Amino acid sequence: MDHPLRKKPGKFRSNILICLLFIILTASYILSPSNASAQSPPSIQAHRTSTPPKIDGNLDDPVWQQASPSEEFFQREPIEGAPASERTEVRILYDDGFLYFGFRCFDSEPQRIVANRMRRDDELEENDSVQIILDTYNDRRGGFFFSTNPLGAMWDVLLSDEGRSHNEAWDAVWQCRAARNEAGWTAEFAIPFDQLRYAESDDAVWGINIARTIPRKNEEVFLAPPPQSYGFGAQFRTSKLAELRGLGALRPRPRLEILPYLQIGSERDFEALDPTEQRKLDTGVDLKYGLTPSLTLDLSYKTDFAQVEADQEQVNLTRFSLFFPEKRGFFLEGAGIFEFGERRRGFGGPPPNLLFYSRRIGGRADILGGGKISGKMGPYTLGLITVQTGDWTYFGIQDDDASKEDATFGILRLKRDIFSKSTIGLVVADKEY
Incomplete structure (x- = not known):
């Protein structure tokens, strides 16, 4: 009596022959000259x-x-x-x-x-x-x-x-x-x-x-x-x-962008005991430099986002947070590198399920400064971000607003291309108070 889990040799051999025939036919189609020319x-x-x-x-x-x-x-x-x-x-x-x-x-x-x-x-x-x-x-x-x-x-x-x-x-x-x-x-x-x-x-x-x-x-x-x-x-x-x-030889071209800003203003609190006018002076700078044609360094000090396009107003009647796309220039360079998870949303569907959401940086406190390297090096894709926000003290200069969130953010994204359409990689996120 045959064991109930044991396959008959004849049936097993026929399955192997069918699989081999399928592989041979598929390979012959892919490698045929007519198909190769059609795919060129x-x-x-x-x-x-x-x-x-x-x-x-x-x-x-x-x-x-x-x-x-x-x-x-x-x-x-x-x-x-x-x-x-x-x-x-x-x-x-x-x-x-x-x-x-x-x-x-x-x-x-x-x-x-x-x-x-x-x-x-x-x-x-x-x-x-x-x-x-x-x-x-x-x-x-x-x-x-x-x-x-x-x-x-x-x-x-x-x-x-x-x-x-x-x-x-x-x-x-x-x-x-x-x-x-x-x-x-x-x-x-x-x-x-x-x-x-x-x-x-x-x-x-x-x-x-x-x-x-x-x-x-x-x-x-x-x-x-x-x-x-x-x-x-x-x-x-x-x-x-x-x-x-026809583009010929492509060599590194100098890429340097410097965007400084200066903001002068005044404010007065009429409810205070001494409603004197307080003058304010804010300065900052953004710098973008091409390390190579495919690798970019971004530096920012006291980043000014006043000129960034405003978000569309939405009324949230759910218990979930609203999702807003990133529009700040510092985070846009190489933004696709840092995507990890579901990258798109369907009409009427849920927002993207992203492990790293850059809009959370600078949400509770102003960004003091940050640096970023993003781009490709051969088959590798690299993204590295470090940002400091909140109550800070550097070189004897300090921010006395204790209500701000003092935090340092660090994000590392590394990918390697494999095969024609696949990648393998990792993402590391760190936040220190």
């Missing part, structure tokens, strides 16, 4: 120029003729894989300081072009628009997103987690202009290299995607269309990109 990404060429183009949106500067136009765009919506219904040309130039993009968007019905957004970082999906994604490490893990419409609106986003995570509070320093004409509309971009983070290379190849949206046709066309299965937000995805070639 399209490429687009950048051309070096000694004369920068005039960024006025008209695309009539003769220097643009140095670059050959790219016109092969394909639909993601409404008919996946179909050629674009309207012609689009894009030209790419660069010099020592900037990367330039010139768009010519032909339209058979130019009077029906939709353009009604001008506020910085307004989402432009409901306008005619063009978009650029730059994956400067060419690892399909993240990148930089830039977009404009026929009015020249500016929309930029910092992407991480293959484009699933979007940091729209990131505001780079760049230029764009656009103009409408009888044939459609044109747009020009000038993106400084020092606003991007990239690795040194003798012959740089970046990931890139270029897209155009025509809302009246519900049409989205791409240089490398993301599959419809990606769903909402596919225009941000970096998993499927084209290649940007």
Whole structure:
């Protein structure tokens, strides 16, 4: 009598044969020449120029003729894989300081072009628009997103987690202009290299995607269309990109930004016994320095957040704390590095489940100062933050307000890329009173 848990030899061998057959068929499909060619990404060429183009949106500067136009765009919506219904040309130039993009968007019905957004970082999906994604490490893990419409609106986003995570509070320093004409509309971009983070290379190849949206046709066309299965937000995805070639050797460029501030004011307490006017003088400085093209040092003393965009007012009728996105400049550099946990939220869903939430730093007391190092070193991604808040004494200078929380915050994030889309890493958080 057979044991109830013992498999029959014949059945076991047949299962092994089925598994081997499946593996062989899958491997032969992946390694077949036809499939390899189908998977090879399209490429687009950048051309070096000694004369920068005039960024006025008209695309009539003769220097643009140095670059050959790219016109092969394909639909993601409404008919996946179909050629674009309207012609689009894009030209790419660069010099020592900037990367330039010139768009010519032909339209058979130019009077029906939709353009009604001008506020910085307004989402432009409901306008005619063009978009650029730059994956400067060419690892399909993240990148930089830039977009404009026929009015020249500016929309930029910092992407991480293959484009699933979007940091729209990131505001780079760049230029764009656009103009409408009888044939459609044109747009020009000038993106400084020092606003991007990239690795040194003798012959740089970046990931890139270029897209155009025509809302009246519900049409989205791409240089490398993301599959419809990606769903909402596919225009941000970096998993499927084209290649940007022709940049040549990329070497370190000096990156130094110093932002000092001086605030003079006075205050008077009329309920006090002696309501004399008290004058106040506050000073501080923020410094950003590029240690390497991909590694950045941020230093801040008595950080001033007075110019930061205010949070939207919300009425909280639940027993849970409200979640507000980070908008402070000191914490925005390399913000995606410190994400650990659920990186995004669905419509109507709960807030992200993040182990590190930077908005808790400086919530109960002003930030005296802090330092941060963030960026990539080969396959490693590093993020290190240290911040001091509250009641403090340094070099004989002290803050006598005992109601403030005296605390030192320290955050370490380290990741290593493994395989094509995976990482392994750790996060260490410390708070000392």
